[in-house]
């Protein structure tokens with residue numbers, strides 16, 4: 009039996025020609041012709057390049073543990089793992105699940121912090137093969153398949169003089185990222201990723217392929233824009249509106265002791281509020297080795313301010329704005345006006361020495377208007393982290409407008425998250441306990457939670473904090489309309 013290629017170990021994805029052939033065959037809005045109904049038993053296999061692995065097959069555990077992006081693998085076991093090679097095989101897989109009375113979970117890149125795609129029982133459909141991209145420079149649009157890495161999209165767009173708010177880490181693909189919102193690079197200017205989704209091709213529970221946003225399916229596009237792990241179909245392609253590529257990207261770094269995190273947040277919040285429309289402001293709270301052997305680690309607050317400007321002069325004007333006032337000069341260390349590219353901003357997330365293995369991870373994040381207080385709580389948590397790699401991230405924004413045409417409905421000026429990162433299975437319990445304690449430490453400051461970084465298996469009660477009450481109710485009503493038999497799993501914690 010074949011071995012699973014993890015998303016991150018494979019290179020380019022399908023060629024433009026292959027994608028265009030597939031698009032030509034299908035066409036957005038067309039109905040997929042009835043695919044052959046497969047017979048129903050545990051020996052069911054897909055023909056050709058598609059793969060099916062059943063629980064009990066010798067390679068099952070190898071496949072299951074290759075599904076998440078990280079080394080920690082949730083102890084949940086689907087009956088079968090199916091990797092369709094194309095839309096016809098995807099349709100066959102859904103038909104097979106229906107015949108068998110199995111529920112279906114979908115995976116694009118496997119980055120879900122709770123590994124929401126791993127459920128007990130049922131079928132896991134892995135969209136690994138869906139990685140096409142087609143950029144149209146003239147209309148500043150792109151069509152992307154769900155397992156395409158953010159970095160791969162950014163590289164294609166850069167060549168066309170375009171940009172998109174892809175995730176900050178190179179390997180985060182478009183599938184779950186956009187479905188749950190998409191708080192990526194320069195989002196205060198370019199917007200939340202799902203707000204730039206202009207259409208989507210979705211395979212519904214009955215195997216039909218529909219164009220979300222087309223007449224009669226406006227509600228489906230609303231749900232595509234933010235439903236996250238509560239979506240009730242398979243997104244096989246997004247259409248995106250892109251931004252012009254900024255001519256001058258500059259990275260600026262200011263390092264302070266973590267004890268000053270609240271002051272640093274207040275300083276940068278005031279700047280963001282004043283108006284720095286082409287600037288991204290993030291802070292990292294991380295432990296640095298102590299000054300001498302045996303000395304305890306020092307927790308630092310690293311402010312990273314990136315300008316996405318039209319010219320070097322414009323970047324210098326932004327820098328003057330940042331340097332005005334006392335805080336910048338009090339930094340322990342600073343580096344300013346470092347020339348950057350979208351790729352250089354992302355590539356730090358890929359460690360050449362370690363390959364693409366990121367170790368083990370668990371995450372808790374909040375939206376907040378009380379960012380300075382939450383930053384102090386996060387700094388205290390980081391100083392207690394059992395792993396030196398664990399850290400906290402804070403991002404600040406001015407624009408918090410939500411849209412009626414998007415289900416994404418929890419957002420605030422501050423985003424604060426504690427990110428547990430460790431290497432050994434023997435350290436799982438201590439690090440997950442730290443991550444859970446971090447969630448409890450941050451939650452009092454939360455105005456909401458981010459569906460893409462919420463472990464609802466552990467706290468299903470927080471699901472309703474990830475949406476407005478109206479959006480949550482509308483989503484559940486749409487689920488009944490589009491998936492009346494309940495083929496697709498509901499949110500973790502709800503099914």
Ligand SMILES: Cc1cc2nc3c(=O)[nH]c(=O)nc-3n(C[C@H](O)[C@H](O)[C@H](O)COP(=O)(O)OP(=O)(O)OC[C@H]3O[C@@H](n4cnc5c(N)ncnc54)[C@H](O)[C@@H]3O)c2cc1C
Pocket residue numbers: 077113114115116117118119120121123124125126135154174175176177180181182183184185186187188189190191192193236237238239241242243244460461
């Ligand atoms: C290293 C790392 C960096 C990150 N950086 C950012 C960041 O900068 N900004 C940000 O906003 N988020 C970030 N995230 C969070 C990320 O957005 C989510 O984990 C997101 O779910 C990842 O997408 P995925 O395709 O890997 O999802 P998966 O883990 O594959 O799937 C998660 C869930 O999404 C649904 N789903 C996924 N694909 C489809 C599909 N095609 N059709 C229907 N349902 C689908 C399913 O319910 C599935 O259970 C990061 C995560 C990691 C691990």
